[in-house]
Structures are given as C-alpha cells and as structure tokens.
Amino acid sequence: MQHIDTYDFTGKKAIVRVDFNVPLDENFNITDDTRIVRAMPTLKKVLEKGGSLIIMSHLGRPKKVDPKFSLSHIVDHVSECLGVPVKFAPDCQKADELAAALKPGEALLLENLRYYAEEEGKPRGLAEDVSDEEKAAAKKAVKESQKAFTAKLASYADCYINDAFGTAHRAHASTALIAAYFPNDKMFGYLMEGEIKAIDAVLKNAKHPFTAIIGGSKVSSKLAVLENLLPKVDNLIIGGGMGYTFIKAQGGKIGNSLHEDELIPQATEILAKAKELGKNVYLSVQTRVTESFDNDAPSKLVPSHEIPEGWEGMDCGPESSKIWREVILGSKTVLWNGPVGVFEMPNFAKGTLDIAKDLADATAAGAYTLVGGGDSVAAVTQMGFAEKVSYVSTGGGAMLEAIEGKDLPGIAAIRD
Numbered sequence: 001m002q003h004i005d006t007y008d009f010t011g012k013k014a015i016v017r018v019d020f021n022v023p024l025d026e027n028f029n030i031t032d033d034t035r036i037v038r039a040m041p042t043l044k045k046v047l048e049k050g051g052s053l054i055i056m057s058h059l060g061r062p063k064k065v066d067p068k069f070s071l072s073h074i075v076d077h078v079s080e081c082l083g084v085p086v087k088f089a090p091d092c093q094k095a096d097e098l099a100a101a102l103k104p105g106e107a108l109l110l111e112n113l114r115y116y117a118e119e120e121g122k123p124r125g126l127a128e129d130v131s132d133e134e135k136a137a138a139k140k141a142v143k144e145s146q147k148a149f150t151a152k153l154a155s156y157a158d159c160y161i162n163d164a165f166g167t168a169h170r171a172h173a174s175t176a177l178i179a180a181y182f183p184n185d186k187m188f189g190y191l192m193e194g195e196i197k198a199i200d201a202v203l204k205n206a207k208h209p210f211t212a213i214i215g216g217s218k219v220s221s222k223l224a225v226l227e228n229l230l231p232k233v234d235n236l237i238i239g240g241g242m243g244y245t246f247i248k249a250q251g252g253k254i255g256n257s258l259h260e261d262e263l264i265p266q267a268t269e270i271l272a273k274a275k276e277l278g279k280n281v282y283l284s285v286q287t288r289v290t291e292s293f294d295n296d297a298p299s300k301l302v303p304s305h306e307i308p309e310g311w312e313g314m315d316c317g318p319e320s321s322k323i324w325r326e327v328i329l330g331s332k333t334v335l336w337n338g339p340v341g342v343f344e345m346p347n348f349a350k351g352t353l354d355i356a357k358d359l360a361d362a363t364a365a366g367a368y369t370l371v372g373g374g375d376s377v378a379a380v381t382q383m384g385f386a387e388k389v390s391y392v393s394t395g396g397g398a399m400l401e402a403i404e405g406k407d408l409p410g411i412a413a414i415r416d
C-alpha cells in the first residue's frame, strides 16, 4: 500500500473512486455538494504532483442506463471545484481513448458506474418467479462479466486511489475488486484516511470516559453496533425510537411508541451485560408524546416509563437531555449515531439538536467527538456545528458497519 503524500504521480494516470452520489433537484442542480468538496484535497493533490485523473463514482440507484442518473449533471461543478475543465466519458467502459489522451494536470470523469450491473456484481431484471437455480446462474454470469468490467476500468490507469468512504462497506468493482490490479500502486485518499483515523480514534484509541450515543428507529438495525461498543464504552446513551424497546424490556409502559417486541430478549441481555461489565446505560427518562405521528399534533411531556395508552414517544424530553448533557460533557471521547427523536419533524427535533450542541461543547472542552449517520450529521450541520465537532463522517452505512467492528471491503482491499 502506498501513501498519497509520498507516491510519485509524475506522468501517471490515477483512477480515483470518489463518492459523488450527491442529491440533485428536479432540474439536476446539486443541492448539497459536500461529497464533491470533501474529495477535492485528494484530486487536487494528484494534479499538483504531476498526475492526471480518471474520476469514477456512482449516482443514485439506476437499474440501467438512465439519463436521470447521469454524472454529466455534475461535471461543470466538479470542474469549478477542481479548477480545471473536467472531460466527460459518456460510457465508463468505453473510455480508452479519452483516458489515453489525458496529459498531466488533466481530469476525466467517467459516467455512472452503476449503469452496469457489473459494478455491484448483482444480477438485474430477474422476474420474481425465477427458480433458485436460475438466480444462481444469473449471479454467476454477472460475477464472471464483472472481471472484464473491473479489468477495463483498471486498464485506464497506473495507480488506484479509493476516496469513497460512503461505499467502503461494499465489495464492488470500483470500491474493492479493482485494487487487485494495482498491488504496488494503490492507496487511500485523504477523505478515506480521515474516516479511518476517526474510527480508530473511537474504536481503538478512545480516551476515557468514552460515551456512545446511539439513536434511530430500530434496535434490530443497531444491535451489532451496541454489542460491539458495549465492552469499549463507559457510558451508553440509548435514545430515539429504539429506546422504547429497552424501556419496555425494563417493564416500562410505552403506549403506542415504536418498539420491537421480538428484540426484547436482546435488549434485556444488553442491559444485563452492561451491568455485569460496570457500564452506565442512560435511557430517556422523559419523553415528548403525541396521539398521532404528526408534526402538528398536540404534545405533552411524560416520564418515559409511563407513556399513556394511545400516546407515542416522538422526542426525548428536557429532563433526558439534561442528564445526557452532563454525561456528554464529562466525556473525553464521544461517538454519536442516530437521532433521539423524530428529527425530520421540526417540533420533535429539539432533543437531537440538543445533542448536537452538547457535542460541540464537549469538543470545545477538549473531547474527541465523532458524528456518523445521516440524521446525526444533518442535525450537526443544521446547527452550524459541523466545524465544531472533531469529525463528521461522510458514510452512513459504512460508518455503521465500521462501528459494528466489521472490516470494510473498500479499506481491506487497499491494506491487503
């Protein structure tokens, strides 16, 4: 594995996997260019050091060639950010000539990789009623053609850089498989490197007290996270919809609040394990409840363990926020993933926004704070605190898998 700072890019072509999967409005204007901006240090470095760029990404989830998902929509903005006119290859598999013609300092953007099923290596368009044998045959066929697809991408370049943390948990052609074609010329980009350092700062080198705040809708989607974090943390704050399963597991009354009865045994086990390990678990003590899942529904505050019949928890109450704030401000490392209320509804976003503030304050007091996951990142950004926490991750799913303790294929492929 090489390092972007020391690798000699002079006269070399670098194929760089970035995550330019940016949101577009109905006129194909970029509504948030964070992902593009955050790839710039890597892209600019290659150009500065005398190399040329072949930039590749996916955009959305097209199931076939579909102009709606064309990366041509963003090429002008990428040019503007990069400071050089970026050429565009309208077919990522037919870019030989354009790639060969690149001179040092020039850049080429390939069309959406996911126009091809080979990028993900999953068969497409199978009828619902196909047999298991047919499914297996289709899977085998696409895996086979994936080799040629990957080899074609690799043929354009002399070295490979992965700077797409958002897809690092996927073993796709451009995120992992291509690395094998560059055994001595593969490296992480700066964004990827930053994400890896941030993950290590909490999972491997955390200063204590270490607090994890885990929220969101379902215990089932965060179970592996909780299990991996429990032995590492000192304090675990569990909020949001998933918190009610824990409250029910403790015998609390949760009314109509979101919960998963089938996860009660696991929730009970986590609470017991925390006790055994001497870890503090902080559930919500006070909840803002409504009679309907509606931003404008009248709400009231009740103890989280005594939610009346017919009412459901929408946000944590100020009493919970107060306790959590003290825990967060007393920490040296804080990891946050998932909202502690129905953050999308402005009337129930307060608890989540309060956490964002607590993290900014903890950071100012010297703690290392990492925010990962779509809603938590949105909360921090909405509050204007993105620069006031230690690190804001660009990968929702990838960050979740990393804090589950999984080896991410996009990272492993560079390190191997």
Ligand code: AMP
Pocket (backbone or CB within 6 Å): 215, 216, 217, 218, 221, 239, 240, 241, 242, 258, 313, 314, 315, 337, 338, 339, 340, 341, 342, 343, 344, 373, 375
């Ligand atoms: P996740 O994708 O698992 O991180 O969950 C995020 C979702 O959890 C958001 O859409 C929130 O609206 C939702 N959520 C948070 N708290 C609650 C709650 N008390 N009731 C229902 N949904 C919630």
